[in-house]
Amino acid sequence: MNTGESFLRKFVTAFVLLILLGLIPDPDDYAAAGQYWDFPKLPPPHMYGNVLINRLSEKNGVKPVFFSHWSHRSKYTCRVCHFELDFEFEVNKTEITEEDNRNGIFCGTCHNGKEAFGHTPKNCDKCHTGTVDLDKAKFYDLAIKVPRGFFGNKIDWGKAIRYEVIKPIYSIFHREEQPLAFRKRLELKAEWNYVPPAVFPHQAHTQWLDCANCHPDIFNIRKKTTKNFAMQYILDRKFCGVCHLKVAFPLDDCTGCHPAMSRKKRR
């Protein structure tokens, strides 16, 4: 009885240890993070960031709205829509109505026949397309002109704006407005051993975004006070994952944030 019990105990301990050993990850695994994490499947480059908005469309008997991030971000910064016009960072969450657009808010702020094509019966089909697989030729017309990236749209949008290949408008309310000269580069310690720190350059973000796009809702403004800031939540479309899963370069690009991460040198 005694020997049987101690054998069982040893067996259980060994089993637990084995499982724990299995949990200690091999650092090389991180390099191929796409295999480790359950990332959303990437669409072809011309469809990355394309969105189908169907909060009310089909209920009202019209086709859902096609919105492409790439075509809009080449002319306007993220800030214009997501900060000044208060579009949410989640599909179908912004309470856009046909009436709102006609009242000159949301899409209707620009799509009024002056800044961009108007919200008129003639133009319904331009947005209410019901599909996101559109404008492939137009996309590649743009893609050949701008610096190449590795994931997502396979466009390095950061370089594109830095080298002024594209000049997206920073504000539609105050055309003279410039990004704040806040250039602090943060080094964020990773939560796991073996993972080199993430680097966060404010400047690369403020070219596109406003302070308030991230602060204080997503990230607190006081250092080290943002709770639950961990990779698992980022994958759950929180924190960096708000943008870096579907529109900004996707998380598949580990070295994009963890530059010291070991991976074969990028082309």
Added chain:
Amino acid sequence: MINRRLLFCGVFMVAGLFLITFLVNAQAFGVKKKRPKLHEYGNVVINNFSEKAKMSPVVFKHWLHRSKYTCRLCHIDIGFAMQAGGTGMTEADNQAGMYCGACHNGGEAFGPQEMSSNGASIPTCDRCHSYGKDVEFKYDFYTFRKNLPVERFGNGIDWLKAEEQNLVTLKDYLPGVSIKRSKIQEPKELDLSAKEPNMPDIIFSHKKHTVWSGCELCHPEIFTVKKDAQPFSMQEIFAGKYCGFCHGTVAFPNIDCQRCHTKVVI
């Protein structure tokens, strides 16, 4: 047996609690918070006694009132608190000519009853006790906004410009309620240095604020009158203190960084 049942209950309750905290947490962090729509910004639901008295709660629209009156008139002269539900006025108060009743008496603004064209009196309860009801209002926000200078955020209206260009005329004196005040020369612009390096300094304009708020709305309760006697942080402002009393609820929200942090750092 009872013990096992108790244990079961306990496990279920704990699991339930975990689930609830998980669901609450799932929403509470790492994402953008929802902002009100332009016509909802500054709207306040007052329900101190309404539902207890079987009435719909009151929906108060700041945008409509601030297009005709200064902030000071209600928040100082009439004595409204700065938090929704903080005043705790009653129907009797209003009928005695206090709070809402100071204007909503059939004189300055509509009273509890209105005369129709054929001389019958119609109760106007619904026009204020409108929460959850489909009331047709006299003023439509988006029609009203069309004639005003557009601004991002809040109501989507540049209220300061609207006032400067006389597109809105603000009453600052209510006979029988306000006292006659002589004009005080407002202090100069204040230069508030930001703590964070690289953040532009804040230029605070007394002039722009006194048009709406006088001195009394801020001093001495929210801000002391002695300069630099009271350090405050952005963190506290975001939490609704100091500037955050108005900026974030009624005045343009404090997400519009560049509107206060205006002094270029060289």
